Amino acid sequence: MSATPAIWAALDTKLADTTGLPVVVFENAPTYNPPRGSEYAEVQFLPTSRRPVVTGPNPVQRYQGLYEILIAVPEHIGSGRVRTLVALIEEQFDGSTSITGVDVVVCIEYSVSRAGFKRGVFYCIPVSVSWYCHAE
DSSP: OOSHHHHHHHHHHHHHTOTTOOEEEOTTOSOOOOOTTOOEEEEEEEEEEEEESSOSSSOOEEEEEEEEEEEEEETTSOSHHHHHHHHHHHHHTOTTOEEEOSSOEEEEEEEEEOOOEEETTEEEEEEEEEEEEEEO
16 A cells, blocks of 8 residues: 555654744645735645665665655735745744654655745745655
8 A cells, every 4th residue: 555645644744843833725625815915834745756675575665756846925025024934934843853644754855945936916925845754
């Protein structure tokens, strides 16, 4: 059985337990229409590969991928608030962090923010979290 659902749940739980974040919109949640002037975070789980670590019967698999967190703040307020939220995400998903879930330990390789952009009345900065996990 694939460890992917347990990995996904561990990452979502870590984010949900992070204090200081605005409303977090998880994948396939009911449509969220943020009110003008509000802040929110949007999540996307992107597994990229699953391959055996060693050969033989029932080898341990290395799962890896990205966990994308988009931080959105109201436009025209400067970049201070969004940078504060990005720094909070980067601290929680630092490159030496291990996240324990149900039957999995998810290791964070790195987290990095990318270029900001406008989306409607929001200014957004995405944060990419690279993760991996060894599981059967």
